[in-house]
Amino acid sequence: xxxxxxPTALLLAGGQGSRLGGRDKGLMPFGGEPVAAHLGRLLRxxxxxxxxxxxxxxxxxxxxADRLVVDEExxxxxxxxxxxxxxxxxxxxxxxxxxxxMSQVDLPLLQGFLAHAAKTPQRPCMVRTGxxxxxxxxxxxxxxxxxxxxxxxxxxxxxxxxxxxxQPTAFELPAADPRLHNGNCPADWTQG
Numbered sequence: 001x002x003x004x005x006x007p008t009a010l011l012l013a014g015g016q017g018s019r020l021g022g023r024d025k026g027l028m029p030f031g032g033e034p035v036a037a038h039l040g041r042l043l044r045x046x047x048x049x050x051x052x053x054x055x056x057x058x059x060x061x062x063x064x065a066d067r068l069v070v071d072e073e074x075x076x077x078x079x080x081x082x083x084x085x086x087x088x089x090x091x092x093x094x095x096x097x098x099x100x101x102m103s104q105v106d107l108p109l110l111q112g113f114l115a116h117a118a119k120t121p122q123r124p125c126m127v128r129t130g131x132x133x134x135x136x137x138x139x140x141x142x143x144x145x146x147x148x149x150x151x152x153x154x155x156x157x158x159x160x161x162x163x164x165x166x167q168p169t170a171f172e173l174p175a176a177d178p179r180l181h182n183g184n185c186p187a188d189w190t191q192g
Contacts (some may be wrong), residue, residue, distance in 0.1 A: 005118045005139065007094040009043035010051045010069075010086035011036060012079050012136060013061065024057055026100040035103045040064045042107055046114065048092055053082030079136055080159045084152055090142045094121065099136035104179045114139065116171045124168040130175035135159040137180070138168070 013026030013036050026036035036052065043050050052065035061068055069085035079099070087095055096114065098105065117125035117139040124141065127134040136159060140148075144166060156162050173180065 005094045005096075005114045005121065006047045006092065007096040007114070007139060008049045008051060008086070008090045008092045008142075009046060009096045009098065010053060010083065010090075011039055011043060011065070011098055011100055012082045013052055013054045013100040024054075026052070026054065027057060027060060028101075030103045034060070034064075036061060036064050036100055038103065039098060039100060039105070042105065042110060043096070043098065045107055046096070046110060048096075051086050051089055053086055078157050078159075080148075080152065080157050080162060083140070083159060084148055087140060087142060087145045087148060090145075093142055095140050095142060097136060097138045097140065099182070101182045102137060102180065104181050105137070106179055109173075109179050113137070113171050117169070120169050124163055124166050125171055126163055126168045127173055127180070128170040129173050129177060129180060132175070133160055133164070133170075134180060135163050138163060 013024070027034045030038050040050055040052070049066045051067050051069050052061045053069050054061045055070055058068055067089060069082070069089050071081040071085060073081060083097055086097070113125070113127065122141060124144065125139045127137040147166065148162065151162050
């Protein structure tokens with residue numbers, strides 16, 4: 001089996017938290033600390049640099065990351081803007097993207113995902129559960145930056161549409177895998 005990739009990790013925490021009443025998702029409590037701290041430790045365990053995409057609370061996030069990236073455009077243009085900023089700052093051959101609301105992701109999942117992505121390193125890889133893709137848990141080759149730049153300039157704003165156009169490979173997980181739960185509403189964080 002090919003060795004796992006050692007990517008730059010990008011934790012997406014740049015959204016406006018509209019479904020949480022404007023609260024910053026990356027700073028939601030999880031196990032007595034901000035979820036970004038918990039996920040940051042997991043991502044650091046993979047061996048690469050940790051970037052955090054954030055558009056507010058930079059002082060808090062700076063203590064958790066190797067470097068911060070911010071969207072070039074104001075008003076929270078969406079996760080593809082964070083991915084673009086991360087890929088522009090990526091110093092390794094690949095970037096692992098993880099959304100900060102996926103608090104249940106664990107190290108075995110990430111390690112298995114990277115081992116799978118390493119089999120076809122020239123293509124992006126996305127997690128898929130049944131027929132549903134998870135575009136905010138993906139590995140993107142840094143060499144695809146020009147394609148992403150062009151798509152952004154052409155008006156693309158959907159991470160899923162852009163990734164599917166790059167012919168990704170799929171890392172298959174069960175449809176009900178609890179590790180892929182998204183914390184999108186206040187009730188999802190009450191047990192944090």
